[in-house]
Amino acid sequence: MAEKKVRNIFVKGPIDPSFIGESIGQHQTKTAIGGHSIFLGQVRADEIDGRKVSAIEYTAYEEMALEKMHVIRQDIFDNYPITCMHVYHSLGVVETGQICLFVFTSAPHRKAAIDSCEETVERLKAELPIWGKELFEDASYQWKENK
Amino acid sequence: MAEKKVRNIFVKGPIDPSFIGESIGQHQTKTAIGGHSIFLGQVRADEIDGRKVSAIEYTAYEEMALEKMHVIRQDIFDNYPITCMHVYHSLGVVETGQICLFVFTSAPHRKAAIDSCEETVERLKAELPIWGKELFEDASYQWKENK
Amino acid sequence: MIKVLFFGQLTDITGATSVEIPLAADTDELLKNLSEKYPALNSAKFVVAVNKKQINANTALDLQSTIVLMPPFSGG
């Protein structure tokens, strides 16, 4: 299942829900698949010290992020019997309510799909050099911190 | 978060990927959400004793299944800080490669979305009176058994 | 007479999704009567629901009871 190619994961702006539907539909020819697991990150309208988040602006050290994601992908394929994995992360401004992260794993059996999806989400949040700048409605900002 | 209404979960035939995309898009106004978790069941072209599955035909004891699903939904809302949950299951014939199950949970934080989705999938497979009849290409069949 | 519903592989035994049989006093008696009519039920795995609740013990029946025989679930 190993692949050599370093794939791009970055998309400019939010991830369109119809793109997610289309990605799902593209798996209908893969009849060895029995389960898909999807995680979507959505920008939350957090209120911090009375200021309300209106958007997050993402930047990344793209070259390094793609290399790290490639390593994560290889590890996940080595550790779980999955059929395929797709990861997309936004760059630039994503408004509240819009989708900034799309992780999609598929496998013959549900457990591998579910577990590999969760592990991919956890690892990419911890390991990919991506930064979110929370933009408030009053035009101030603060740098996001992952918990 | 408790709701009184027993919702229908059954759809005739396969679940359309574009419907899944639309369901995701309908959450863009819910700006308290930070993460969505989705599980999709897809009919697998298993080969059993040299016969290849071409479709699964689902039947359910619908009234009881909806009441049980209502209990599961209440339990999940009681146990996880989630914003919403949507569940759809096919009835009738679903061909290999098509989607027969769509479980969708959303929460302010990812852990609740991911854990509640997985638990919902496990519980509905174990507790809902639904049966799958595996139809083979040679027109024979066998009743599916969940592992 | 009372109607009994069957699902899944049980319909291969009964050849129907429901049958009408004489009312029995309780589920034990009803199952005994059904087994006489469909001997293959003796070796089949199933649980019984009365009025949409799965029962774990002998349960009294009346003409309003909804009785359903359910083999192991296989949804999803």
Next chain:
Amino acid sequence: MIKVLFFGQLTDITGATSVEIPLAADTDELLKNLSEKYPALNSAKFVVAVNKKQINANTALDLQSTIVLMPPFSGG
């Protein structure tokens, strides 16, 4: 001269996503020079990547080195 890249909140300190500074023999020396230029870096949390690999110890540099200062990640 060598180019150093900054991300996230570090760009608030430097006022730029990259700065050119004289080449240093290794990362310890480079960080000392950077701290003199931007004293707020002393209290900032970050890791250093050289040629796209995060370093955990002092690392030799040359004119071809790509040096990046990265605050805690917050993607997803």
